[in-house]
Amino acid sequence: MFLRKRAREGNEPSDATTASEPVSQTRALDPIEIPRGDVLETVLLSAGGPVELSTIDVESETIERLREVGIELVIPLIGQGELLGALYLGHRLSDQPYSTDDRRLLGNLASQVAPAMKVAQLVREQQTEAKERERIEQELKVAALIQQTLLPKELPSINGWNVDAFYRPARAVGGDFYDFIELDDHRLGVVIGDVTDKGVPAALVMATSRSMLRAAALQYNSPSEVLAAVNENLVPEIPPAMFVTCLYAIIDTESGEVVFANAGHNLPYVRTSEGVLELRATGMPLGLMPGMAYDERTHMLGAGDVMVLTSDGITEAHSPEGEMYGFSRLMGRVAKKTRDEDICNSLVGDLESWTGPGAEQEDDVTLVVIRRTTSASASADAFHTGEEALIEFTVASVEGNERVAIDKVSEAVGPLGFEGSRLEKLKTAVGETVMNAIEHGNDNNPELDVSIKVAVTPQRVTVRIVDNGGDKEIPDAATPDLEAKIAGEQTPRGWGLFLVEKMVDEVSTARENGHHIVELVMNREGEA
Amino acid sequence: MAGEEFSATVKRTEKGSVIELVGTVNRVAKEGMEAAYVEASRSAGEILLDFNGVDYINSTGIAVIVGVLAMARAEQRPVGAFGLTDHYKEVFEITRLADFMHIYEDTASVN
Numbered sequence: 001m002f003l004r005k006r007a008r009e010g011n012e013p014s015d016a017t018t019a020s021e022p023v024s025q026t027r028a029l030d031p032i033e034i035p036r037g038d039v040l041e042t043v044l045l046s047a048g049g050p051v052e053l054s055t056i057d058v059e060s061e062t063i064e065r066l067r068e069v070g071i072e073l074v075i076p077l078i079g080q081g082e083l084l085g086a087l088y089l090g091h092r093l094s095d096q097p098y099s100t101d102d103r104r105l106l107g108n109l110a111s112q113v114a115p116a117m118k119v120a121q122l123v124r125e126q127q128t129e130a131k132e133r134e135r136i137e138q139e140l141k142v143a144a145l146i147q148q149t150l151l152p153k154e155l156p157s158i159n160g161w162n163v164d165a166f167y168r169p170a171r172a173v174g175g176d177f178y179d180f181i182e183l184d185d186h187r188l189g190v191v192i193g194d195v196t197d198k199g200v201p202a203a204l205v206m207a208t209s210r211s212m213l214r215a216a217a218l219q220y221n222s223p224s225e226v227l228a229a230v231n232e233n234l235v236p237e238i239p240p241a242m243f244v245t246c247l248y249a250i251i252d253t254e255s256g257e258v259v260f261a262n263a264g265h266n267l268p269y270v271r272t273s274e275g276v277l278e279l280r281a282t283g284m285p286l287g288l289m290p291g292m293a294y295d296e297r298t299h300m301l302g303a304g305d306v307m308v309l310t311s312d313g314i315t316e317a318h319s320p321e322g323e324m325y326g327f328s329r330l331m332g333r334v335a336k337k338t339r340d341e342d343i344c345n346s347l348v349g350d351l352e353s354w355t356g357p358g359a360e361q362e363d364d365v366t367l368v369v370i371r372r373t374t375s376a377s378a379s380a381d382a383f384h385t386g387e388e389a390l391i392e393f394t395v396a397s398v399e400g401n402e403r404v405a406i407d408k409v410s411e412a413v414g415p416l417g418f419e420g421s422r423l424e425k426l427k428t429a430v431g432e433t434v435m436n437a438i439e440h441g442n443d444n445n446p447e448l449d450v451s452i453k454v455a456v457t458p459q460r461v462t463v464r465i466v467d468n469g470g471d472k473e474i475p476d477a478a479t480p481d482l483e484a485k486i487a488g489e490q491t492p493r494g495w496g497l498f499l500v501e502k503m504v505d506e507v508s509t510a511r512e513n514g515h516h517i518v519e520l521v522m523n524r525e526g527e528a
Numbered sequence: 529m530a531g532e533e534f535s536a537t538v539k540r541t542e543k544g545s546v547i548e549l550v551g552t553v554n555r556v557a558k559e560g561m562e563a564a565y566v567e568a569s570r571s572a573g574e575i576l577l578d579f580n581g582v583d584y585i586n587s588t589g590i591a592v593i594v595g596v597l598a599m600a601r602a603e604q605r606p607v608g609a610f611g612l613t614d615h616y617k618e619v620f621e622i623t624r625l626a627d628f629m630h631i632y633e634d635t636a637s638v639n
Contacts, residue, residue: 424615482624485594486601492594495587502622
């Protein structure tokens, strides 16, 4: 008696063929498979029970082989309409033909064995799938670890600029990356890229590309030369059918000039006061073929301009109806100003509402947002000769941020030991000046920052507050006519400049390069 | 923004009304302050502004107080203030608000 299991996918070991006859009469036979679609399969499935080979009047290679090795009776093992295997029986030892009882017994045996075989088969398949899932999960963890290890841990902190980034890997971990490279004291290299493919292979190519970019960025001053050099180095290293899209830009943080080259990556958007524009430069993705040249373009970022770099995980995300997020929606979203101007948050929130709740992220989502808050000329002469810098910071032009400025200045001058009432006066003057800068200088535009610097000499403390309203006159601090205000003949407002003048020892104002500069001076004479 | 909350609660006293101010007195306080004044003015007598719960007053808050003084002047209503820190007492002096409202030295001196 032989038990032959149905042929399976892959190279699983076959079940042992078993002979129940006395040792002297057993023969070791090679397993005989019943190929899918063999006529014997059809015969056995339609019979549903034991079939004598001699009664089959159709021929197949399998039937022929069974006859050759002396098989007389085939008992199919059928589960859920599927042929799971078959028992092959040769001559009876008694040389008698198989009786009706024999066939019934064997049929009953087969009907009990088949379900158990089916269960065993399913368990084995599940175990195999579970092992494969575990292997994939482990691989994804490694890929995610590689990526996250290589992404910047901190964002650049540059006076007059606000840099933000967002990265969220897909479950399958794509090959997105971004990087900031400090080239010198006023030039910042910015990289955003995407490796085709996912998982560990993409992560390894990402790591290689990032290293090559860093090395080339320090060697060449031109973004097009950097991309060309990386391409040459990457072509022999990258696996077949993989490539890297990448945009590389060098930002001059003093002048606002952006020089960039693009190797097939999403175009960056720049939002200005007049709308949103695309920064176009052409070039083939990295790693495809040697000898590539890359366009190099230049753009000037003015105060308040925002540059947004993205990966295709945003533009190629789908709605539940299958519609892509697309470039026009992204462009529209970049154009939309929000009160807190958290563009990363705003874009990611919009993307999530587009893909719908609980949707699995299809690809990595990467965003880099670079905002020029003030021009460098306002901060270049931050401190006069002989002054010691105590603190230098900016606040966005949002009502209420004057309290943030007050707290920071107060904390900075605290150790100088100002007498309590003098400190309170300085705080009030700072609050009023910053409030004026937010409301009048920057027109409550949250894209524009107010720059605040505190400097000290042995004689005095100077708080320098700079906004972008240099095209407007600063009115004189006239003494308000309180009687007229209470009588309703004048607006009750108009106390800010008057208060500032009364609170500090000196106030000076200037307009320079499009900026208002207000200096509040508090003498230290007599202070502890 | 945190720290920008303001509330004004009216309490009756034997001599008039007290408006208890809490939080930040700035532009945002205008509506609450005016509503409190209207409610306080339903009773006769002096209206006192209690600044014990106020942590910050800026120039737009001074404008709000000027508005209250304008309302009080229109009905010849005396207005006073107490609970001011030394710094804000000085601000009230500099701005001459103190010329149009009695500034009590401290809370105890109100009674």
